[in-house]
Amino acid sequence: MKNVMRVVLASVVATSFAACGGGGGGGGGGSAPVIYYPYETVYGDVCQTQEASPGCTFLKSTGERIKVTDDPDYNRGGYGSDDLWYVKFDSSGKAAVYNDLGVFQYYANVSEFAGYVGGTTIGVGTTGFYWEDITNGTYWLGKNGVLYNANSGESNYGQAINDKTSSSASDTNFAALNSDANKELVKMASDRLMKEYGFKQDKAVAVASALNSWAVAAAERGTTSEKDMDKTFKAVFGVQFSDALAAAKDLSFGDNSGMQDLTNRSAAALGLKPHQAQKFMKGMYKKALANWGYDESSFNW
Template sequence: MNQNMKNGLRLFVATVVATSFAACGGGGGGGGGGGGQVVYYPYETVYGDICHTQEASPGCTFLESNGQRIKVTDDPHYGRSGHGSDDLWYVEFDSSGKAAVYNDLGQFQYYAGVHEFAGYVGGNTIGVGTTGLHWEDVTNGTYWLGKNGVLYSANSGEGNYGQAINDEASSEASDTNFAALNSDANKQLVKMASQKLMNEYGFKQDKAVAVASALNSWAVAAADRGATSEKDMDKTFKAVFGVQFSDALAAVKDLSLGDKAAMQDLTNRSASALGLKPHQAQKFMKGMYKKALANWGYDDASFSW
C-alpha cells in the first residue's frame, strides 16, 4: 500500500489540475476545454528560468528552445540598418580591464571599468552563473555591445566568437521554467478556479488566486514540455498545499500504517499556510487527491485523521 500511495501522490498535480480547472469548464495551458492563448518567451537564464521578455537582454542570454547561449545575430539591434554587427556598439578592453566604448560608426563615446558591465564577477572577469565554468577574462578583448548591455564576443580566434558572455539579475527573472500566462482567457481560467476553491473549501480570495495560479502555471509547463519534473511538482505542491512534498509523503506513509499524528500535524500546518481551518484543509486535501486515490483503488472516504 505504501508504494501505491507514493505513486498516487506523485500523480497528484495532474489530479489537482483536473479537479480545479476541468471541473470549472476550463483547461490548463494552451489546450482545449476553455484554455486561452499562451504567451511563450524565447529566452532563459543559465539556470533554465524563463525570462519574461521578447528581446535578448542581460539575464536572458540563453535560448529557451535548446538551452544554448544566444549569438550576436539574436540581438534586436543586429542588422537593424542592414549592416549586421556593424549596427551595434562595441567595447575594447585593455590590459588593465579599462574599456573604451564606441558607437556603431566607430566613434569613441566613453571609458568604463569592467565592473560597470552586466555580469561582472570580479577583477577583469565577466560571466554567467556562480562558477568559473562560464566566466571570461575580458582583458585585451573586444566585444559587441548589444541592446540593454549584452556583450557578445568579437574575438574571432576564440571558440565562443559571436556568443553572449554576460548575464545579470537572474534572480529577477521568473524562478520557474514555465511559459508565462497573461492572456484574458487564462486570467479567466484562474478566476474560475479561484471561485471554485472559495466556494467548496472556504479559501479567502488572495489564497485562492495564488493556488489557482500555481495550478495553471503547472498546467502550461506540462503542456509546453510534454512532461513535468520533480522540481515542478515539488514547487507546485508547496504552492498548492503550503507544505513540502517530502513531508506529505512521510505523513501519508504513517497514515497508511495507522499512525495519524504526522498527518494531523501536516494538516494543521497546511491550514495555517492557506488561511483555512483544519477541517477545511483536510477537506481540500481529500478533494484534490480524490481522483488519484480512485485511480489506485482507494476511496477517499475511507481515510480520516
C-alpha cells in the same frame, strides 16, 4: 499501500494546474495549453520568457549559447548588429558605452554588468569554462542587458557571454512570467484559488505560478524529477512532500493526527484557515484520487 499513495500524491502535481482553472476550461476539465519557451539557463532550467536576457542565454532546442542574431533588438532598423549599442572595455575593466550611432553615452565598471565574476571577468555558471576576460574587448549590448562578443577572430565571436549569478540562475524565477498568454493562465488559476479556497492574491499567484512552472518544465523535458516534485509540492502546499507522504500513509491506516498537523502547517504557510486548507487539499487531490479509484470524500481528518 505506500507505493500507491506515492503515485497518487505525485499525480496531484500533474493534474493540479488544470484543477485550479489554469487549463482554460475552468472546472470543465482539459489540460493547460503548453507555452513554448525558447531559452534556458546554463543549468538546463527552462526560462519563462520569450526574449533573450541575462540568465536565459542558451537555446532550449540545441543547448547552445545564443548569438547576437537572437537578440530582440538585432536588426530592428535593418542594420543587423549595428542596431545595437556596444561597450568597449579598457585594460582595467572600465567600460565606455556607445549607442547604435556610435555616440558615447556613459562610463561603467565591469562589475555593473550581469554575470560579473570578479576582476575583469564576466561569465556563466560556477566554473571557469564559460568565463571570459573582457580586458580591452568590445561587446554588443543587447536589449535586456546581454553582452555579445564583438571581437572578430575569437572563437566565440557573436555569442552571449554573460548570465545571472549562479545562485539566482539555478532557480526558476516565478516573477518572470512575461508572456501575455502565461499571465492569463496564471491569472485564471489564481482567481479560482481565491474564489474557491479563500487564498489571498499574493499566495494564489505564487501557487498558480509554481504549478505553471512545473507544467512547462515537465512538457519541455518530457519528464519530472524527484527534485521538481519536492520543489513544486512545497510551493503548492507549503509542506514537504515526504511529510505529506507519511501523513497520507498514516491516514490510510486510520491515524488522522499526522494529517491534521500537516493541514495546520499548510494553512499557516498558505495564509489559510485550517478548514480552507483541508478543502484546498481535497480539491487538488480530487482528480488524482479519482484516477486511482478513490473518492476524496472518503478521506476525512
